Amino acid sequence: MPGGSLSDVECARLTARDLDEESAAWLRRLGAEGGERQAAERELHARLIRIALAEVRRRQSGTPVTGPELDDVAHQAADDAMLAILAKLGDFRGESRFITWAYRFVILEVSAKLGRHYWRNPPAALDAGQWERLPDRFGIDPARHAESAGLLAEVRRVVDEELTAHQRRVFTAIVVDGIPLDALAARLGLRRNALYKVIFDARRKIRRALAANGYLDEPGGEQR
């Protein structure tokens, strides 16, 4: 179930390890005084900018943000990640390399900022309900749209009749209209995990309904 916890076995494996030399050096330099600390901060910030720029470019096909604005997002993400890292240095427990822990901040900042920037020039409006595009969302060959029409009509019926209003709105925005989950989260003021759980529950409900009506095998086939 999404939003659940790691199992006891998984938690038991999440233990600190002896710091590798590079991680220990980062912590020592960032905890030092004066010039040594400033040099370490400059070096870390430069690395965060490099990673952020690479990350926005890696994601550029999936966002309406382009050109100089994309670079701005990268620099803002690096700046905010730097502040967060310095504020949370004491939380680093050596469960991974320091630099991996640090890069996680900038990757998540890029994610969140691209989600918020989506609404400056959105390719799809909230609540557009472009059901005619659903076959494309599932990559169905245009030559086979007619063949799959019955199945997709049943999906729509379940969405309309069996999902809650909130599930229906979220499912339609993300799955039907193709609005990125992070963009919808930013727009609705919700956490990514909250929306994911809505979609998770909607997927399960739709699958069970399709199985009950003979469109799919029984949910006993759900992964375990």
Next chain:
Amino acid sequence: MSDLDRLERFLRTDPRDVGCDEAMAILHVYVDLLADGQDAAGRYPGVAAHLAACGPCGEDFAGLLAAVTSK
């Protein structure tokens, strides 16, 4: 893969899925294991299930893995 398979795969849910918060909380640990050639999915099956199903978290995972394996 047939159209039905695509839809069925999308709708299939994995009860081991730990959700976004848990997966993102240990993403750095998971990625380091993978970068070291270890069986990250075997150690954290609930995280692996989530990363396979959640597009945004999957993107973050791909981005962090690319970052730590880039030269």
